[in-house]
Amino acid sequence: MEIKELQKEIERHDVLVQKHFREEAGSEVRVQNLMLKIGEEYGELCEAVLARRGAQRKVKLDKANESDVGDELADLIVTALALAVNLNLDIEKILKDELETVHGRFGG
Ligand SMILES: [Mg+2]
Numbered sequence: 001m002e003i004k005e006l007q008k009e010i011e012r013h014d015v016l017v018q019k020h021f022r023e024e025a026g027s028e029v030r031v032q033n034l035m036l037k038i039g040e041e042y043g044e045l046c047e048a049v050l051a052r053r054g055a056q057r058k059v060k061l062d063k064a065n066e067s068d069v070g071d072e073l074a075d076l077i078v079t080a081l082a083l084a085v086n087l088n089l090d091i092e093k094i095l096k097d098e099l100e101t102v103h104g105r106f107g108g
Helices: 003-021 028-052 058-063 068-086 091-105
Strands: none
Touching: 003 068, 003 091, 028 058, 028 068, 068 091
């Protein structure tokens, strides 16, 4: 999938979520809720990584499965990209710019 295509998919996904929660695109409420959702998804990713490392209580280890880390990482990425869409950011541009910055920092 090309990044422009991914941006359109995220925009379509975000419209569905906005309708479900009755939030307006780009509104302060939508942006704040996405910020909170990123925190929630990050926490879920941390739980999945801890479980994969065996560093969780048995009750959580019993519920964990091998696909959890990928699923939670995808949740976090999709939510972060939805935030980018609601802030009217061009996902391809911000990713390219950031990669150039990081590569420059490390001499790449
Ligand atoms: Mg999740």
